[in-house]
Amino acid sequence: MITETFEYHAPEDVQAAVAILAEHGPEAKVLAGGHSLVPLMRLRLATPSVIVDLNRIPQLRGITTENGSITIGAMTTHAAIEHSAELKAMLPVLPAAAALIGDPMVRNRGTIGGSLVHADPAGDWPAVALALDAQLQLVGSHGETTVRADDFFVDLLTSAVEPDEILTNITIPIPTGRVGVSYQKFAHPASGYAVTGVAAMVMLDDADACIESRIAITGAGATAVRATESEAMLRGTDLNGGSIDRAAESAVSGIDFLGDIYASEEYREQLVRVYTKRSLLAAFRAATSGHGAEAAKTI
Amino acid sequence: MKLTGNYTMKAPRAVVFDTLMSVDVLRSCLPGVEKFEHTGDGRYETRLRAGLAGVKGEFAGTITLRDPVPPVSYTLAMDGNFSGGFVSGVGSIRLEDLGAQTRVEYSGDAQVSGPLASVGQRLMAPAAKMVVGKFFRCMEAQIESRTNSASR
Numbered sequence: 459m460i461t462e463t464f465e466y467h468a469p470e471d472v473q474a475a476v477a478i479l480a481e482h483g484p485e486a487k488v489l490a491g492g493h494s495l496v497p498l499m500r501l502r503l504a505t506p507s508v509i510v511d512l513n514r515i516p517q518l519r520g521i522t523t524e525n526g527s528i529t530i531g532a533m534t535t536h537a538a539i540e541h542s543a544e545l546k547a548m549l550p551v552l553p554a555a556a557a558l559i560g561d562p563m564v565r566n567r568g569t570i571g572g573s574l575v576h577a578d579p580a581g582d583w584p585a586v587a588l589a590l591d592a593q594l595q596l597v598g599s600h601g602e603t604t605v606r607a608d609d610f611f612v613d614l615l616t617s618a619v620e621p622d623e624i625l626t627n628i629t630i631p632i633p634t635g636r637v638g639v640s641y642q643k644f645a646h647p648a649s650g651y652a653v654t655g656v657a658a659m660v661m662l663d664d665a666d667a668c669i670e671s672r673i674a675i676t677g678a679g680a681t682a683v684r685a686t687e688s689e690a691m692l693r694g695t696d697l698n699g700g701s702i703d704r705a706a707e708s709a710v711s712g713i714d715f716l717g718d719i720y721a722s723e724e725y726r727e728q729l730v731r732v733y734t735k736r737s738l739l740a741a742f743r744a745a746t747s748g749h750g751a752e753a754a755k756t757i
Numbered sequence: 758m759k760l761t762g763n764y765t766m767k768a769p770r771a772v773v774f775d776t777l778m779s780v781d782v783l784r785s786c787l788p789g790v791e792k793f794e795h796t797g798d799g800r801y802e803t804r805l806r807a808g809l810a811g812v813k814g815e816f817a818g819t820i821t822l823r824d825p826v827p828p829v830s831y832t833l834a835m836d837g838n839f840s841g842g843f844v845s846g847v848g849s850i851r852l853e854d855l856g857a858q859t860r861v862e863y864s865g866d867a868q869v870s871g872p873l874a875s876v877g878q879r880l881m882a883p884a885a886k887m888v889v890g891k892f893f894r895c896m897e898a899q900i901e902s903r904t905n906s907a908s909r
Contacts, residue, residue: 487811495811501872503840504811576810579883614887615810615880651879680883714762716883 462505468514472597475510475624480599482508484621489513490533490572493564518571518626523548526632532571532625540565548632551639554753555586555657558643560650571625574610577617577681579716580651584611584682586641588674589657590630598623614680635669636662638744641753642737643677644729646720652677653721654729656709658737660697662745668692671741673705673734678713678726685709685734697742706735758874760848760885761864764893768900770852773859774828776900777850786895788888799823803837809884814873815840828852835867842871861893 469475479486487506489495490513498504512518518533521542528549530539539545540556559565559573559582573583574594587594587607594605599622610618619625633639643655654677661670671692676682688705695701710730717723740752766773776782780801784793789807796802799822806815818837825831830851835844848865867885874881 484808497876498810498812501876503813503873503876505813506811580879614883680887714886718879718882720879 459500459502461499462502464499464506465508466511467509468511470514470516472515472517472624472626475512475515476597476599476622478508478510479624480622486510486621488575488624490575491535491564491568492572493560493568494572494576494578512624521545523632526634527629528552528632529627529629530570531627532574533569534571536560536565536568536570536573537562539570549590549630549639549751550749551586551590551641551657551751551753552630554751555582555641558582558641558645558650558753558755564650570628574628575617575619575625577611577613577615578651579614579680579682580646580649580653580655580677581682582641582643582652582655582676585652585655585657585674585676587628587630588682588684589639589641589659589672590633591672593629594618594625595627595629596620596623597626604629608684611681611683616681633659633661636664636745636748638662638741638746638749639751640737640740640744642733642740643755644733645755654678654726654733656730656733656737658734658741660692660738660741660745662697662742665696666698666746667694667696668701669694671738673709673738675709675713675730675734678715678730680714680716683713687711688734692738697738702735702738702742705738706731709734758846758867758869758882758885759865760867760882760889761862762886762889763860763862764890765855765858765860766893766897766900767858768897768904769857770854770859771828772900772904773861773896774852776896776903777852777861778822778825778831782896782899786892786899788891793820799825807888809887812873812877813840814884816844818844833865839869840871840873842869842874844869863889 486508489511518531536556536559545552592607639659641657643652657674659672673685688709691705715723792804794802801820803820804817821834834847846867851862853860
């Protein structure tokens with residue numbers, strides 16, 4: 459179908475984009491890669507009267523490294539992250555996770571910022587952003603704010619971005635020391651979405667004991683969440699022992715599981731146990747081998 | 758689409774039941790209410806309009822509260838147009854007495870048709886769950902404000 463008529467704006471800088479959003483309020487919708495928005499518009503399920511296309515704002519694209527952290531422009535495509543030599547060297551879980559998203563067409567157009575702001579319960583980036591303690595920079599008509607990933611995913615398809623705000627950058631501290639990060643997902647065979655995906659970061663001391671960990675789960679409930687109880691259980695334990703099993707077991711607590719015709723609530727619960735374990739083991743392997751990251755998907 | 762769940766409210770059962778039956782509270786807690794008018798026998802002519810991620814969900818039809826067994830249970834039925842399709846559903850609501858608290862258990866089944874139902878199938882049940890959760894949180898806040906003003 460053809461979309462409902464709308465007013466199209468393609469501003470060339472962030473301030474101009476924000477001004478258009480401030481003028482039109484919730485009737486305006488921001489267009490990034492368009493892989494969620496455009497199909498909804500073509501079915502006339504979404505009928506925004508104003509579209510603010512961010513594709514012509516060059517400063518929203520690109521990857522830079524500075525002061526021990528990586529900053530990724532919100533309009534950077536999954537493919538650009540997947541193929542970035544800089545990221546492969548600095549934080550290889552990002553290209554590895556990007557490679558698991560959808561298919562090449564989705565990765566060539568879809569953006570990390572679009573994925574985060576859309577806050578799809580089965581999106582991949584939310585889990586990765588939570589596990590890496592990402593900071594998200596928002597610019598609105600009232601100025602700039604920074605939101606931690608922990609506070610960003612508010613509810614189903616609802617992020618902390620207000621209608622007059624734009625996500626501009628994602629800043630991720632580069633973990634140092636004996637750190638491994640992993641993202642493992644069980645992908646929906648048709649859409650590639652995460653039926654369940656688990657991102658895990660572990661930081662080890664010289665005796666392989668866990669100094670710190672972060673575990674984040676997507677696809678299971680209405681939003682991506684951290685498994686803080688499991689993280690606390692791992693602290694100070696030797697990950698060669700049984701602590702990973704126990705942490706994986708408790709990762710399901712506190713999640714209000716989604717169920718659909720493809721995967722029931724009970725099935726998703728079991729996927730969370732299995733993928734938390736796989737992700738922690740992979741992160742542990744990455745930390746001890748010095749390789750830094752692993753990612754894999756099962757269909 | 759099946760929908761089950763529960764929500765525990767910090768209020769005694771009789772108060773929760775009365776609140777769930779109160780037209781004023783329902784009107785203020787249902788999402789995007791444009792119309793909610795009693796037409797007799799527990800039937801309400803209703804128009805709701807709410808949005809999520811740029812998609813507008815619209816309901817126009819009747820909501821019926823029937824078979825009330827105060828303060829234990831009642832049945833809620835919903836029939837009407839839903840965003841270019843139809844929705845027809847029945848749910849049962851049971852209130853369990855936990856002393857100072859009450860657990861509201863709901864369980865329902867709805868037939869939903871139309872473009873939103875077919876394309877958005879993956880997200881329909883979680884969206885419905887979110888609406889129900891917001892509804893109960895709003896209701897809890899209403900009970901709290903009523904109790905506070907009554908105790909003054």
